[in-house]
Amino acid sequence: MADERRIITGTHIIPKEGNTMEEAVGTKWILDTHVGKTLGGKSTVTDVNKDQWHDDWTSMDHPSLTPTTTITLSPTVQSVYQLDDDTSTVKFFYMKNKGVSASITISLDSGGDWDSYSTTDASDEEWQLTTAEWQAASSNWQTYSDDTTTDFWENTTRLWEGPGFAKSAIIPPGGALYMRSGGSGGTSFTINQVHVYLGEYPTNGTSAVDIEYVIAK
């Protein structure tokens, strides 16, 4: 059992501008002359708990352990993945997109109830339906009119409000994202609020993506 935990972080940015040459030899990329330097920052996150919420606080097992955990988002299975249903408050979050062609979109939104979707609220988002059957079902619900008073599905204006992905971070193939949360005056989020969307929302990704993550309370 660890007696303390910490996470050392770093970000490195190389802004570049493309210069066109006399001959068509391809773009020459040089350091962006407007910025004039590389950018980045480092930190040590010390407020993560030594006792984590579950062994699944990382998607990895130590290389000496087997089997290795792999989390795959597949377009044939689901397009929205909830990391876990634990309700612990997140102090640190890291995720990498290990895919080669599809991006992923991250939402920290808890989502709403089945009937909380508002068609007039631009911030509300309809649950994304991925299969042809479900896409068609949306219109089926609207056209259902077997009974005027008692049928549960009859209210056609109510659609499931899924987690919001519209104003989110995107992780391209090979890329990673980390963030620290829980600052004074900020907004906390819980582990069960973390959702991953396969693709750049609202466009579904068409190839499977493996992800790795660290989510610490």
Add this chain to the structure above:
Amino acid sequence: MAYQITYKNHITPQEYITENSRWYLDSDCGRKLTGSAIVTVSSRTYVSSLAVTNTPSASLTSSQDFIYIKNTGGGSADDVLVSLDGGTTYYIVLSEGESLATKIATTASVKVKCDTGNDSTVEHLKGT
């Protein structure tokens, strides 16, 4: 002219064992973690210093694809809070020296602020 932003985020989880009085690579992870990506944009804007107070900033982004923000620690060098949704929620906190680099949805609206009575400065780079 085209522009590229290459960004890399990496982390090293560590655990401390009191009996040995030292930090080790966290045995739940077993390795350092890193990811790198390139965002190609047609325009970019770099601001070397923006004062941040408890009053939320104007949105730093409008139809942007990428944002980098670093708390450069001016003023009292307090923590900076970052919102991707126009100030509704501030999920991300940056202490002095810390930075955020991420591709974002073009509908994202990035704002920064500090807690009541606090202040700092940030540098930021955005591209679209």
